[in-house]
Amino acid sequence: MNEHNELEERLLLHDIKPTATRLLVFKALYESEDAMSLNDLEDALVTVDKSTIFRSLSLFSQQHLVHEIDDGSGSVKYEPCCHDHNHEDVSDNDQHTHFFCTECQHTYCLKGISAPVVELPNGFEVKGINYVLKGICPSCKAKK
Numbered sequence: 001m002n003e004h005n006e007l008e009e010r011l012l013l014h015d016i017k018p019t020a021t022r023l024l025v026f027k028a029l030y031e032s033e034d035a036m037s038l039n040d041l042e043d044a045l046v047t048v049d050k051s052t053i054f055r056s057l058s059l060f061s062q063q064h065l066v067h068e069i070d071d072g073s074g075s076v077k078y079e080p081c082c083h084d085h086n087h088e089d090v091s092d093n094d095q096h097t098h099f100f101c102t103e104c105q106h107t108y109c110l111k112g113i114s115a116p117v118v119e120l121p122n123g124f125e126v127k128g129i130n131y132v133l134k135g136i137c138p139s140c141k142a143k144k
Contacts, residue, residue: 010080014063021048025056026065026080035069035077035098035107071100071107071132079109097131100139103140107132 007026011018028044029036036044041053057078060066069077097113100106115131136144 010065014065016059016063016065019123021052022056022059024048025053025058029060029078030080032079033108034078035071035109037073037075037077037107038073041078051117055108069098069107070130071098071134072134073100073107075106077107082111096131098130099137100132100134101137101140103136103143106137107135132136 004120007023008018010098011022011026014073016022021079024045025041025048032040038050038057041057042048042050042088045053045063057066061068064081066078067081069079071077083091095115097110097112097115099108115129120126
């Protein structure tokens, strides 16, 4: 299966009609090495207007194709979810740690490091986890 068909299939698995624009937005996220903000996507996809990108991201998030990361930078970042099916529960693979570099402002997904499990009082139910470490990434550290 080629990449275009694979991306189209992922959209369909999440009940998202694979329009040309949605495929462009998802492809940019899918191919990125780190999480991307709306502005990052707008810079990468110069032929697509910001409101169209935002609507695609909102749909992707609603359908659990991507998850949102609030890294404290004031700009929500997005990355594809690790699972290949549409469900409302938080996937164990998507409960990973993120690292925000305070120098270059990039947010990295540390998929091999799970977010810590926290015991909650009775009656509380977790619907999402946002675990972000902040510091300096290896590239920025090497520049110093």
